[in-house]
Amino acid sequence: MPAPLLQINNLQVDFVTDIGTTTAVKDISLTVNRGEIVAIVGESGSGKSVTSLSILQLLPKPPARYTNGEILFSVDGDEPVNLLTQTPGQLRAIRGNHIAMIFQEPMTSLNPVFTCGHQVQEALRLHLKTGKKEATQKTIDLFRQVQLPNPEQLFRRYPHQLSGGQKQRVMIAMAMSCEPSLLICDEPTTALDVTVQKTILQLIKELQQTKQMGVIFITHDLGVVAEVADRAVVMYRGEIVEAGPVADLFSNPQHPYTKGLLACRPVLHPKGERLPIVSDFLEHNRPFEAARYIQSAVPPIVSDEPETTVVKRPFIQVSRLNVWFPSKKSLLGKPLEYVKAIDNVRFEIYKGETLGLVGESGCGKTTLGRTLLGLIPPTSGSVYYDGTDLSKIDAATMKDMRKDIQIIFQDPYSSLNPRLTIGSAIAEPLKVHNIIANSGQRKDRVVELLEKVNLKAEHFHRYPHEFSGGQRQRIVIARALALNPEFIVCDESVSALDVSVQAQVLNLLNDLKAEMGFTIVFISHDLSVVRYISDRIMVMNKGKIEEIGDAEQVYFHPQKEYTKQLIASIPKGIIA
Known part of the structure; x- marks a missing residue:
């Protein structure tokens, strides 16, 4: 009987530092066969990436230390080799050649000073010893295989141009x-648009079936697992808590953690219903409603009774708005061509509503959100905020209005000053706007805000790096709420979070909105999240509004072909 492609036996990985030893992976065992996709599922910190990096020996030693176990790899089913005992030279011959890896963040994985073509060509020339001309042609063929437009042009482009x-x-x-035997995909679609995600998932599956590769697919999203994997392994705090065929895992999960991951996805819940979180299952033994948590939310029942029409007063009015950026200039700096980021859009936002703004990367969502806040000046058109034209007011008036309009950014780590404690960061807008002059009262207000977003008073003196991604996002929400704003733009504020942390943040936003009554523009590329939290949805494409209407209507009965494509691309997490 041939040996499995990869076999991990009783692996333990510790990180040894001056302050002590942390066990990142504890006594895990798993097998990957040829032609099989095995998903490793879990939240940030569960040990998924440490496991994958251990296979290729990419963890720095120290601080990493392999205290137990073995990682056996067999290319052709013959005598396996233990990757933990290979020399650096032997590992170089395996990496990229027999075992390849796709990392989560391609911008940091690609070298910014070399063209994309050169970087792929380099791997071919190093491992397969091919000539430059042959490697160039093979690279262009590969670009065509992965459905990149204009492969010959992209060969000469740099990463930042893609x-x-x-x-x-x-x-x-x-x-x-190099046609590897094993492909490791570490969160390859986490921050991508749903349409791009669908294409890449299909591409990985097609390539795997064509080449009969083994694939390890690492993700925190069980909806994606249902789309691609044959078997799944669920990790929690460095241990494997459950493993088995994907169909069994979805229909009859055994461990409370797996039940929590399955249950907390917004795509499964009616609009506005409180989302369950992992701790509900781990700590409170919440029952798992299998029939409910393995199928998407259903359209609401439409009443036959005529609706009573309520005339709403617009809170924000956008009329003929254009935001253009010069893309080509003459020798003297005169713009010759423009990118129309916002192209003649008009719409209204009503007091107290949540307007979901959805579309793919580059469609103009973020530019529109920042223009609504006065952070980007419009090329033409107007934005009226509660009757005031933002383009007609002076800097002093705008500064005074800033306390009423706030933004929550996608990446909380880069929007918090690493040198400021989070207490100081939240207190800063209170100081700038001279709302509370006394430092003691400011601290009391900050503690009140921390507790409002489910953090503790003792967190006041800690720095951003001491918090998880979900906690940092709550800190940014607390800072945005410090001035009691009337209007908040949430710019992809849950896109990069684990599904369970995402559920906590969405619940928090719903609770705070009910309590404080602010108006939200919620920007996302994920229509299932937008449908869950929004009253109305506006779909953007190439700077224009494709469709706008009631959230349930747009989601369940889209009118435009582009909206239908977006919805069809959402991983439903259903096993057929």
């Missing part, structure tokens, strides 16, 4: 270049 989805496809082409 979109996120295109960069990820370059990484897939690089990983596939």
